[in-house]
Amino acid sequence: GAVVSQHPSRVICKSGTSVKIECRSLDFQATTMFWYRQFPKQSLMLMATSNEGSKATYEQGVEKDKFLINHASLTLSTLTVTSAHPEDSSFYICSAPLGAGGSYEQYFGPGTRLTVT
Amino acid sequence: GNSVTQMEGPVTLSEEAFLTINCTYTATGYPSLFWYVQYPGEGLQLLLKATKADDKGSNKGFEATYRKETTSFHLEKGSVQVSDSAVYFCALSITGRRALTFGSGTRLQVQP
Numbered sequence: 001g002a003v004v005s006q007h008p009s010r011v012i013c014k015s016g017t018s019v020k021i022e023c024r025s026l027d028f029q030a031t032t033m034f035w036y037r038q039f040p041k042q043s044l045m046l047m048a049t050s051n052e053g054s055k056a057t058y059e060q061g062v063e064k065d066k067f068l069i070n071h072a073s074l075t076l077s078t079l080t081v082t083s084a085h086p087e088d089s090s091f092y093i094c095s096a097p098l099g100a101g102g103s104y105e106q107y108f109g110p111g112t113r114l115t116v117t
Numbered sequence: 118g119n120s121v122t123q124m125e126g127p128v129t130l131s132e133e134a135f136l137t138i139n140c141t142y143t144a145t146g147y148p149s150l151f152w153y154v155q156y157p158g159e160g161l162q163l164l165l166k167a168t169k170a171d172d173k174g175s176n177k178g179f180e181a182t183y184r185k186e187t188t189s190f191h192l193e194k195g196s197v198q199v200s201d202s203a204v205y206f207c208a209l210s211i212t213g214r215r216a217l218t219f220g221s222g223t224r225l226q227v228q229p
Contacts, residue, residue, distance in 0.1 A: 034216040043206065043221045044161075093160065095216070103168070106210070106217055108153075110160035 002028050002098045006109035013084055013116055021079045021112045023050075023094035029074035030096035035067075038091040038111070050077040050094075084116040119144045123207050123220035130197055130227050138192040138223045140181075140207035148209040150174075150183050150190040151217065155204045164192075164205070197227045 003026040013019045023033055031052045036044040048069055049057040056069035066088075068080040081088055093111045097104040124139040142148065152164040152174070165174030170185035179194045190207060207220040 036216075041222075041224075043219045044217075046216045046218075049216060095161075097215075104212070105163065105166075108161040 002026075002096075002105075002107045004094065004096050004107045004109040006092075006094060006112050008112060009110060010113045011115070013114070015085055015116055016083055018080055018082045019084055019114060021081070021092055021094075021114070023077045023079070023096070023109050025075045025096045025098075025107070028096075028098050030077075030098070031074060033071065033077040033094055033096045034106070035069065035077075035079050036093045036095070038093060040091075044093060047079075047092075050079075052077075081114065084114070086116045089114055089116045119148070119209060119211065119218045121207050121209055121218055121220035123205075123223050125221070126204075126224040128223060128225050130225070132199055132227055132229050133196045134227075136192070136194040136197045136201075136225065138205055138207075138225070140190045140192065140220060142188050142190065142207075142209050144188075144209055144211065146211045148211050150181070151208045151210070152179070152181055152190070152192050153206040153208060153219075155206065155222075157203070161206070197225070199227045199229055201225060202227045 005024045007022045033050040035047045038044045050069045050071040052071040058064045071077045094109045095106045149168045151166045153161045154164045165176040167174040167183035173182045181192045204222045204224045206222045208217040
């Protein structure tokens with residue numbers, strides 16, 4: 001089946017620094033990828049839609065200057081958390097759709113746990 | 118807008134017990150419905166799905182039927198195992214290419 005990877009799986013950074021998280025579709029191309037955030041024991045909340053060749057689309061309340069998204073190629077999207085603060089600590093998950101016609105399935109990466117100290 | 122409501126957990130069952138996790142939804146249009154499972158320390162995995170009314174999704178002994186009249190997609194399993202302990206998320210998507218709307222998740226703990 002289709003595989004989506006994320007790197008790193010865990011990262012600890014100091015407050016005020018920036019962190020880059022990569023999401024790759026390993027065996028298929030994805031013109032669109034999605035970034036979610038999951039707080040402990042809570043659901044996944046969509047942050048933004050990453051679009052290859054154009055700007056990302058952010059959900060209401062998500063700061064686009066803080067969470068920079070770049071869809072560099074058909075297999076790679078990156079999320080950069082800029083000037084990280086402890087409240088940015090969370091589990092970040094990406095997904096990519098694969099399919100054709102009217103039938104698609106979302107494939108999720110394993111997630112990246114960010115801890116800001 | 119779209120939303121998914123799940124029963125709150127945690128749900129604690131003994132091995133071989135019957136499981137039901139309730140899920141209801143509101144959506145504009147005709148959504149596809151999904152159940153995802155997240156095992157401890159792992160990412161989300163698709164458990165089953167249904168794309169139209171009256172469809173039944175099934176996998177690994179789990180089942181869920183798309184009920185348009187009650188806007189529900191309840192997850193059931195006749196006999197749970199310890200290895201089923203995980204967090205279960207109900208989700209919908211209006212089209213497969215779009216992002217999913219998730220419920221809050223229900224933690225299942227199965228005791229031997």
